[in-house]
Amino acid sequence: MSPVDTNTIAITVESFSGNILNYALLLAAIGTIAMALLELIKSVTFWRRHFQRRRIERWLAGASDANAAQQQLMLLAAGGAENAAVLYDQPTAKLMGQIQAAANVALDFPAKYSAFYEFIAALPQVRERRASDDDAKLWRQFSEKRMEGRPHKTSAADDLQARAATQARARLGNLVSRKLDALQNEIDFAWARLNQLSSVAGGGALLAWILLHQTPQLSLELVVLLSILGGLVAPFAKDMVSALTGLRARR
Template sequence: MPLILALQSPPPIPDGVVIAVNQFTDFLLRYLGALAAVGALSMALIEAAKKLLDSRTKFQALRWTRWVMRTPLDRTITGEQAATHSSAMAQLIQLCTGVTDEEASLAAANLIASEGHLGLGHAFHTVPAHALFALELPRMMGSIQDAADVALASPPEYPDLYQLMTVGAKADDVERWYRDGSFALVSVADLNPTPEQRQAVKEHAERFARLRQIVKRKLDGFQLYTGDRWGSWNQAAANAVGMVAMFIVLTWVQRNGIGASISFPTLIVFSLLGGILSPVAKDLVSALKRVKDG
């Protein structure tokens, strides 16, 4: 019986192991605490730079302009002028921001000519036509979706934007909806339609649904890709600024004789590790404290 109880009871943990683990945890907490401070400083610097340089507006204007320019407009509607990227962009800007046609056309032409690059001093000389790109990405895409819906509802009024947004759809759907889709729905709204008219309305409704789904999928794809790239750039910037900040802190510590002396290669390694870990150091500190406290 005593043998069975001895086998069932857990073996005692050596005190030395507990002490070593606690010391290592305390070291990590101190190191990660410093990294958390560096991470907070880095994020503050990055946010200040983003506000000062209006980085969001520049980034989203660049991405959207490139997306527009990559969309081929080689297919035209019979009897209509060929759509252009500049005109499509102008119609979008006018619908989303409410600026005049002249302002929208000028802003669109400049964006296309510069391939989406806004000037370095853009933040100090803002243009109302660029307000669309200053919005957070979900709000910007919601505004663009609304403009696309307007173009789908009234294709002859916004022909270039309509053709831009429907690239990739069936040519017959694009052509027939442009010609008589919206008019056919309106013409039978207050009448007692015949079976033929009902069938035509059904076909036009299905055609509109197909076109709108294609537009929505394209815009959703753009939003996913752009959001991912924006997050990646922010993460890379946080790591880079964290590395520089950690290097400056460690260099200052070495010059003032605080703590143990370390070689320059070791300082570089610590700076690199600090830059990589600083954005997540706060979460690691919280996790280690929970482990230590049991």
């Protein structure tokens, strides 16, 4: 067996990486332009605001009185429905922070914000009676008595009821936190997927426009195939360009 010619292998690798680099540069440019246009469209059309508004409204649709629950949420989280656009235009973490604060107020005053309280204190899509229903009822009754403020002599039964209500409030707080965490994860995932799909579609459309204006012209089937593949690869082309550029620099 003849010895391995390292120089030949190095030249072959350099030539191969140089060709790939040319394609990667084109895809990186397409991906950059597509993502820049996407950010411009998102800024001009207030895409995030409308997206998060639909997600929150869809979430509140599960309430027994969705309109009242939404009005109370807007009052507690944004100071009123007139500030809804400001609330929904915030990053998801800030939006969920405001909703968490609103939920805490509703938990502290369930009688005043009953629609939103009943929604956040209930398990989603649960028909049968659960412990959380008992906790919500117990804490609401105790809170209403506490807000009446009528003095009376406390007894051992009252102390036992107060401890039970306090424990129920703690369990409800944990339940609400987990529900809002799940909602935030859902919104973040859907937003990331929407941006990814839009970036891929934009990169594919831009590459298709470039290929259709090439001479000689390619067949429509080949243009569609290359556009789909290019759109999928374009968001990752920047990393490939950086790696191949470093390979050539070391050579």
